[in-house]
Amino acid sequence: MANFGLFVRFTLRDGAGEEFDALMRETTAGIRAHEPGTLVYVCHEVEGAPNERIFYELYADRAAFEEHERQPHTRHFLTERSKYVEKTEVDFLQPYAGKYTTGAEK
Numbered sequence: 001m002a003n004f005g006l007f008v009r010f011t012l013r014d015g016a017g018e019e020f021d022a023l024m025r026e027t028t029a030g031i032r033a034h035e036p037g038t039l040v041y042v043c044h045e046v047e048g049a050p051n052e053r054i055f056y057e058l059y060a061d062r063a064a065f066e067e068h069e070r071q072p073h074t075r076h077f078l079t080e081r082s083k084y085v086e087k088t089e090v091d092f093l094q095p096y097a098g099k100y101t102t103g104a105e106k
Contacts, residue, residue, distance in 0.1 A: 003059065003060060003061065003095045004064070004065050004093070004094065005056070005092075005093035005094070006055065006057040006065075006090060007055070007056060007057075008057070008088065008089070009052065009053070009054055009088070010053040010085050010087070011051055011085070011086045011087040011088075012052070012053065012085055013084055013086050014051065016051075016083070016085075017050060017051065019083070019084055020053065020085070021053075023077060023080055023081065024053075026073070027073050028041060028043065030071060030072070030074070031068070034071060035064070035071065037061070038057070038058075038059055038060075038068055039058045039059060039060060039100075040058035040101075041055070041058075042057075058095070
């Protein structure tokens with residue numbers, strides 16, 4: 001099976017950055033502890049756009065993504081994010097070339 005990825009852009013409500021970022025730190029702790037199939041899960045601030053957050057997610061395969069979606073910390077994030085997020089845009093990705101942290105090429 002091939003890797004599976006997501007590119008997600010969140011537009012936050014004015015003033016919600018700190019609370020959203022705290023929720024993300026809590027969520028990523030759960031991801032690190034319980035999701036071996038989640039290869040990369042990185043949250044980015046966007047320079048010059050304080051209400052924007054970008055996520056890049058890379059999973060071992062689609063099944064690993066589906067397992068991520070079932071986790072209690074992910075379910076909690078999905079429920080709570082509406083307090084802080086005005087708009088969500090998601091692109092599903094099928095990687096076909098690149099360099100991975102292991103040095104392996106794809």
